[in-house]
Each structure stands twice: as C-alpha cells, then as structure tokens.
Amino acid sequence: MKQIVQRLLQAVLVLFGVALLLFIMVRVIPGNPVAMMMGDHADPAAIERISHELGLDRPIHEQFFIYLRNVLRLDFGTSITLGRPVADLMTAAFPNTLKLAVCAAVFAWVTGIFCGIISAAYSNSFIDHLFMGISLLGLSMPVFLIAMVLQYVFAYHLHILPISGTDSWKSFILPAIALGWNCAGSVARLMRSSLLEVMEEDYIDTAYAKGRSHAGVLIFHALRNAFLPVVTMMAVQFSALISGAVITETVFSINGIGRLAAAAINGRDIPLLQGTVLFSTLAAVLGNLLADWLYLLLDPRITEAI
Amino acid sequence: MADTVLEVSHLTVSIPMGKEVFPAISDVSFSVQSGKITGLVGESGCGKSMTARAIMGLLKPNCKITEGSILFDGKEISHASAKERCDLSGNQMSMIFQEPMTSLNPLMKVGRQVEEALRIHTKISAAEAEKKTVEIFREIGVPDPEKRLKAYPHELSGGLRQRVMIAMAMICRPKLLIADEPTTALDVIVEAQILSLMKQLCESGTGILLISHNPGVIAQVCDDVSIMYAGTIVEQADVYELFDHPMHPYTQGLFNAVHSLSEDRGELDVIPGTVPDITHRPSGCGFCTRCTQVKQQCESSFPVMHEPIDSHRVRCHLFDGKESHEHAH
Numbered sequence: 250m251k252q253i254v255q256r257l258l259q260a261v262l263v264l265f266g267v268a269l270l271l272f273i274m275v276r277v278i279p280g281n282p283v284a285m286m287m288g289d290h291a292d293p294a295a296i297e298r299i300s301h302e303l304g305l306d307r308p309i310h311e312q313f314f315i316y317l318r319n320v321l322r323l324d325f326g327t328s329i330t331l332g333r334p335v336a337d338l339m340t341a342a343f344p345n346t347l348k349l350a351v352c353a354a355v356f357a358w359v360t361g362i363f364c365g366i367i368s369a370a371y372s373n374s375f376i377d378h379l380f381m382g383i384s385l386l387g388l389s390m391p392v393f394l395i396a397m398v399l400q401y402v403f404a405y406h407l408h409i410l411p412i413s414g415t416d417s418w419k420s421f422i423l424p425a426i427a428l429g430w431n432c433a434g435s436v437a438r439l440m441r442s443s444l445l446e447v448m449e450e451d452y453i454d455t456a457y458a459k460g461r462s463h464a465g466v467l468i469f470h471a472l473r474n475a476f477l478p479v480v481t482m483m484a485v486q487f488s489a490l491i492s493g494a495v496i497t498e499t500v501f502s503i504n505g506i507g508r509l510a511a512a513a514i515n516g517r518d519i520p521l522l523q524g525t526v527l528f529s530t531l532a533a534v535l536g537n538l539l540a541d542w543l544y545l546l547l548d549p550r551i552t553e554a555i
Numbered sequence: 556m557a558d559t560v561l562e563v564s565h566l567t568v569s570i571p572m573g574k575e576v577f578p579a580i581s582d583v584s585f586s587v588q589s590g591k592i593t594g595l596v597g598e599s600g601c602g603k604s605m606t607a608r609a610i611m612g613l614l615k616p617n618c619k620i621t622e623g624s625i626l627f628d629g630k631e632i633s634h635a636s637a638k639e640r641c642d643l644s645g646n647q648m649s650m651i652f653q654e655p656m657t658s659l660n661p662l663m664k665v666g667r668q669v670e671e672a673l674r675i676h677t678k679i680s681a682a683e684a685e686k687k688t689v690e691i692f693r694e695i696g697v698p699d700p701e702k703r704l705k706a707y708p709h710e711l712s713g714g715l716r717q718r719v720m721i722a723m724a725m726i727c728r729p730k731l732l733i734a735d736e737p738t739t740a741l742d743v744i745v746e747a748q749i750l751s752l753m754k755q756l757c758e759s760g761t762g763i764l765l766i767s768h769n770p771g772v773i774a775q776v777c778d779d780v781s782i783m784y785a786g787t788i789v790e791q792a793d794v795y796e797l798f799d800h801p802m803h804p805y806t807q808g809l810f811n812a813v814h815s816l817s818e819d820r821g822e823l824d825v826i827p828g829t830v831p832d833i834t835h836r837p838s839g840c841g842f843c844t845r846c847t848q849v850k851q852q853c854e855s856s857f858p859v860m861h862e863p864i865d866s867h868r869v870r871c872h873l874f875d876g877k878e879s880h881e882h883a884h
Contacts, residue, residue: 451657459672460645470660549707
C-alpha cells in the first residue's frame with residue numbers, strides 16, 4: 250500500500266515536471282506567439298490588445314499558475330491552426346487512437362507471444378529460425394515502409410481492405426498490423442529468450458521429477474515465470490501505442506492524437522502541442538504504473554523489494 | 556532380505572564434446588534396496604549427478620544412455636518413453652536437488668507445489684490434497700504447517716525449503732528417493748536434521764540413493780557405499796567394511812583428506828593433482844595420473860572390477876587375480 254501511494258506521488262510529480270518544462274519551453278522560444286499568429290502585417294496595437302486578452306502581459310509566475318489551473322481543468326486553450334478548443338480536438342481524436350492502439354496491441358501480443366512460445370519450444374528448428382527472421386524484419390523495418398507495403402498489397406492490388414480512413418472496423422486492420430509489427434517482433438524475441446532461460450532453471454527439473462509432462466511443465470511452471478519481463482514490456486508498449494502513432498496515423502489518414510501532434514508541430518500550434526505532449530506523458534506514466542502493478546500482482550517476491 | 560528397488564548395471568552415458576563423443580560415466584553398477592540408504596560419493600564432476608539424472612530420465616537432450624540397464628522394481632527404464640516417465644516420476648520414484656533456493660518455483664505457494672505430485676498421480680480432491688500436505692509437513696517437521704502451505708518459497712529459510720522439497724518428493728510415498736547433495740547448501744545443524752529425517756524416511760520402506768561429495772555425510776547414514784571417480788565406480792562395499800578397509804588408492808586418499816582432529820594437525824593430506832577433464836581421461840585407469848602406487852599397466856589398460864573380499868568390490872590393478880571366490884578354492 251505504501252509503495253502504491255509512493256508510486257502515485259511520483260507519477261504526479263512527473264506530470265507536474267513535464268507541465269513546467271512545457272511552460273518554460275514555450276516562453277523560451279524566440280518571437281511573440283501572438284505576432285506569429287496574426288501574420289506579418291498585424292497592427293502592433295492589436296497584438297498588444299490580444300496579448301492582454303490572453304494574459305501574456307502578466308508576470309510570469311502568475312501566468313504559470315493560470316496555465317496550471319487550466320491544465321488541471323483539462324483546458325489547454327484554443328488551437329491556433331484549427332481554431333477549436335484543444336480539449337475538444339483531442340476528445341474527438343482519442344477514440345480513433347484508442348481503437349488503433351488496442352487493435353495493434355492485440356495483434357502484436359497474440360502473434361508475438363504465440364511465435365515466441367513456439368520458437369522456444371522448438372528452439373533451433375526451422376520454424377524457430379523462420380519466426381525469428383520475421384521478427385527481426387519487423388524490428389528493423391520502419392513503420393512507414395511496412396505501412397506502404399501493406400497498403401500496396403492488400404488495398405491497391407488485392408482490394409480486400411480499405412487503403413485509409415476510419416470508416417469501418419476493416420479500416421483498422423492494416424494500420425494495426427503496420428503499427429503492431431514492431432511490437433510483435435520485440436515481444437516474440439523477449440518471450441522466446443525468457444522462456445528458454447526459464448526452462449534452464451532448477452525448478453523446471455523439479456517439475457519434471459514430479460511427473461509433469463512437457464506441456465504440463467510449460468503451462469504450470471515455465472510460462473508464468475517467463476511472462477514476467479514480457480508483461481512489463483507490454484505495459485510500456487501499450488502506453489507508447491496509446492499516446493498516438495504519428496507515422497501510422499498520417500500514412501493511413503486516421504484522425505488521432507498522433508496526427509494532431511504532427512499538425513501542431515508543423516503549424517507551430519503551441520496550445521495543441523502542449524495538449525498532445527501532456528497526453529503522451531500521462532499515457533507513459535500510467536503505462537509504467539500499470540507495469541509496476543502487474544508485476545506486483547504476478548510476482549510475490551516483489552512486495553518487499555519495491 | 557530386502558527387495559531391490561533399483562538395479563543399475565554397466566550404465567554408460569555419452570556426451571558429445573565438439574565433434575567427438577565421450578563417455579561421461581561408464582560401466583556404473585550399483586543397487587538400492589528398499590528401506591536402505593545407498594551412498595554415492597565422489598568429487599564434483601565425477602558423474603554422480605549425471606547418474607542420478609540418468610535414473611530419473613532428466614538427462615539433457617544431448618546426453619545419451621549408450622550401454623547398460625536401469626531396472627526399477629524389476630522393470631527396464633533406461634529408455635522409457637515420456638509417458639512412462641510421467642507415470643513413474645514423483646509417484647514411484649522421486650528426487651530432491653542440491654539447491655533448495657532455486658529448485659522451487661518462485662511464483663507458486665509451497666503447499667500447491669507439494670500437493671502437485673498428488674494431484675498429477677491420484678484423483679484426489681483439493682481439500683483432501685491439502686490435508687495430506689499438512690500431514691506430511693507435520694511428519695517432516697515443518698513447524699506451523701497450515702500457515703506454511705500458503706508461504707512462497709522466498710519466505711522460507713534454506714532448511715525449511717529443503718524440507719518442503721523432501722515433502723514434495725515423499726508425498727506419493729515413492730519406492731525410491733534420489734537425493735542429490737541434499738545438504739550441501741545447508742549449514743551443519745540443519746544438515747544433521749535433514750540427514751536424520753532421511754534415515755527416518757528410509758525406515759518407512761523407501762530406498763534412498765544419497766549422493767554426496769562428503770564422506771562424513773555418507774558415513775553417518777548410509778548402508779552401502781559406492782565411490783565414484785572420473786565417471787566410473789572404483790570401490791563398493793557396505794559402509795563399515797569400506798571405512799575400515801578402504802582398498803582403492805583413491806578411496807584411501809579421500810578418507811585421509813578428511814582429517815580427524817585427534818591426529819596431527821600439521822600437514823593436510825591432499826591427493827595431488829585434479830580430476831582429469833572428460834576429454835583427457837587416460838585410456839587406462841582414470842586415477843593413474845594421481846595414484847601413488849601406479850604400475851605400468853595402469854596407464855594402458857582399464858581395470859576391471861575385482862572382489863577380493865565378499866561384497867567388497869574394487870576397480871584397481873593392484874588387486875588383479877585376487878578374487879575372493881578364488882581364495883575359497
């Protein structure tokens with residue numbers, strides 16, 4: 250219990266730190282954001298008026314507290330390029346990102362864990378080399394390349410899946426595979442090595458000596474132990490997936506958090522950028538909390554160690 | 556006359572090293588009687604654990620039994636199928652390992668691990684299995700058994716963990732228990748407790764094969780002893796005969812190395828040299844490079860087992876032509 254509270258406090262601290270950093274960075278960037286927003290031929294008086302309206306002429310610490318209060322109210326201001334409240338934009342984009350992340354995660358974990366277990370069970374066989382070769386390909390190929398190859402084959406050539414958009418559940422298949430491919434590769438490799446390592450442990454011999462069959466040893470003794478590092482990796486992966494896949498969402502024209510982030514950077518849209526970055530931070534922090542919590546749940550030795 | 560539970564004869568296990576195949580153990584023969592403890596002594600790397608693993612069917616995939624037989628309860632098991640192994644292991648024969656720290660699954664409560672063998676081999680309800688586990692914990696001297704069932708291995712001391720291992724091995728009342736260095740990782744007081752527990756278990760009818768590198772441990776509890784060196788058994792006798800009249804130069808050296816305090820403490824008696832590596836074993840007697848009484852034929856010809864006194868066998872050229880039955884004529 251004490252550890253959980255400690256972890257939560259740490260998480261809050263990280264979020265506060267990132268918020269502070271974002272605030273400072275925005276003030277440090279040269280140039281007046283209002284002037285930039287209004288274009289080259291703006292009336293200086295108008296710039297001053299708008300700066301006053303936005304509170305930019307107030308003392309810096311006062312601005313920080315207003316900013317912090319707004320963030321806590323989930324009010325990130327209005328997007329400069331899109332002209333709508335950042336919170337609304339993100340609320341509209343989040344379901345797409347969530348759907349994509351869940352699909353990608355399910356694809357990555359199911360295939361990754363399956364291939365990892367098969368590879369370990371038949372280590373150094375043809376099937377092991379095949380799976381590990383594919384996973385290495387998955388790890389080393391950039392997402393946009395996988396995405397474009399998938400689009401070319403399944404949408405352009407075979408016409409069996411939509412090339413982009415979010416119209417139906419089918420639209421999510423290709424982006425989920427493109428996004429999940431990488432994760433699947435790393436999960437498969439970690440699962441394999443972890444399982445092979447566990448199979449060398451003394452308690453595996455004990456299980457055989459008790460009369461467990463190969464399958465019994467695998468299911469009742471090896472897998473749960475081998476899962477420990479994989480679960481941590483999965484939690485971290487999910488937080489990365491959910492904070493928005495900039496490339497995948499762009500290639501497949503999915504209106505998600507990742508595309509908002511890309512738009513914010515391209516358009517120097519500071520409120521939108523703040524919103525998306527804070528969101529990613531929150532996802533990362535929650536992902537790590539989830540990993541800790543899962544570890545606590547799965548490994549009885551951890552209770553004292555944390 | 557006690558029943559023979561285990562009869563190992565002329566067992567040879569080969570292991571590939573690089574391109575060649577070497578015998579890790581060769582021509583190993585001994586037996587275990589029910590209700591008795593047979594000791595297997597030797598330095599680390601001499602093939603004791605390999606012998607135990609061969610009996611339990613736990614050899615690594617690259618090790619192969621190339622010769623000899625293992626009769627368990629009259630049945631040949633040296634090439635038993637996986638299915639037959641599953642039926643035997645944990646049920647009729649079981650094993651405890653050297654390291655109680657790593658031999659228990661860290662994620663499973665010890666009670667579950669102990670009752671696992673029961674659940675595999677018998678159709679027993681969960682409540683019944685738990686009752687039996689509590690019983691065996693009590694019998695084996697685990698204090699507060701109901702509470703300990705729910706403990707994880709890391710919450711127990713080394714001695715308790717080894718007791719849990721013993722409970723696990725004994726819960727189906729096997730005919731044979733193989734204990735591979737069960738006390739090596741424990742301190743002396745706990746060692747004594749575990750050894751007296753083993754003695755108590757064998758009195759209930761189980762035959763025990765006790766493997767140790769420590770002649771002291773063997774002397775305390777064993778009935779029959781086999782001395783192993785460089786993959787083969789060099790001497791074999793009942794415990795009193797062996798400790799009173801060690802015949803093989805290696806056995807003599809081994810016992811001299813274990814000094815008693817009453818003697819002069821000045822110089823430690825050591826056997827010079829080290830155990831030859833498996834790839835560099837001499838073609839003759841494995842001990843010839845370190846033996847003080849080495850003769851010419853020791854280097855070239857592998858000695859056969861002699862029986863100079865009834866039931867006392869020794870594998871040494873010093874006893875060539877000195878068979879007990881020849882004396883009888």
